[in-house]
Amino acid sequence: MGKSPNIFVFKTPEQVALAAAGKFEAYAREAIADHGVFSVALAGGNTPRRVYELLAAELFRDRIGWAGVHLFFGDERAVPPDNHDSNYRMVHAALISQIGIPLSNVHRIIGEGDAHENAAAYERDLKEFFGEISWPRFDLILLGMGEDGHTASLFPGGDAVREELRWVAATRMEHLKQDRITITIPVINQAAHVMFLVTGKAKAKRLSEVIHQNSAAAPLPAQLVQPTHGTFEWLLDKEAASLL
Numbered sequence: 001m002g003k004s005p006n007i008f009v010f011k012t013p014e015q016v017a018l019a020a021a022g023k024f025e026a027y028a029r030e031a032i033a034d035h036g037v038f039s040v041a042l043a044g045g046n047t048p049r050r051v052y053e054l055l056a057a058e059l060f061r062d063r064i065g066w067a068g069v070h071l072f073f074g075d076e077r078a079v080p081p082d083n084h085d086s087n088y089r090m091v092h093a094a095l096i097s098q099i100g101i102p103l104s105n106v107h108r109i110i111g112e113g114d115a116h117e118n119a120a121a122y123e124r125d126l127k128e129f130f131g132e133i134s135w136p137r138f139d140l141i142l143l144g145m146g147e148d149g150h151t152a153s154l155f156p157g158g159d160a161v162r163e164e165l166r167w168v169a170a171t172r173m174e175h176l177k178q179d180r181i182t183i184t185i186p187v188i189n190q191a192a193h194v195m196f197l198v199t200g201k202a203k204a205k206r207l208s209e210v211i212h213q214n215s216a217a218a219p220l221p222a223q224l225v226q227p228t229h230g231t232f233e234w235l236l237d238k239e240a241a242s243l244l
């Protein structure tokens, strides 16, 4: 069992995003001072978009040493980078296109083409950056949570949830007829800082189940996130936290 989580509840999603951007800056400063780089795996979906916009805004942009920041992705939809569903597209619009980060510091998961081949390619990219070690140690992994308790592209009952050897897996979302590429649970649990961002009333019930670890059946993917030695934080708005 990893460290117990620190739970922060804010009045509004905007305050959640502001707090997350502040932590991103602090963790970036800490990592760059300690080992010269800051490796972060970004979450997709809607919730973190505002965080990325804030990081690109005047308040934060010039306070972060982007030359030392390496942007990775926690997961990607198997679509081209200009597709509406692409996490890369969302992050490029909100952040990458707004800051002077060296393109070699942006590690896109290739979405177009075969998901299994792209998962293997992304794993090679990670191994080139972190080295041929047992598990990569990201300085920060940002995560969201779906209403079904999924995180990254690790879905309840999905084959990638129980992956114990690979750093990156391809998985199929049958109900959406969409392939995904995702980092795996052991990679998430090795990070120095793991931060969930969850807002909105629609997630309140599932969040209570995940936080209180009382899911009836098999553990939900979000419950399998138990950082072994890193910090573990949930940044919530009061609507999402209303049933805790």
Ligand code: 6PG
Pocket (backbone or CB within 6 Å): 043, 044, 045, 046, 047, 048, 074, 075, 076, 077, 087, 143, 144, 145, 146, 150, 151, 152, 153
């Ligand atoms: C993705 C994310 C996914 C997301 C949750 C929550 O690629 O969509 O990795 O895990 O974090 O689905 O999404 P929202 O923030 O849009 O609610």
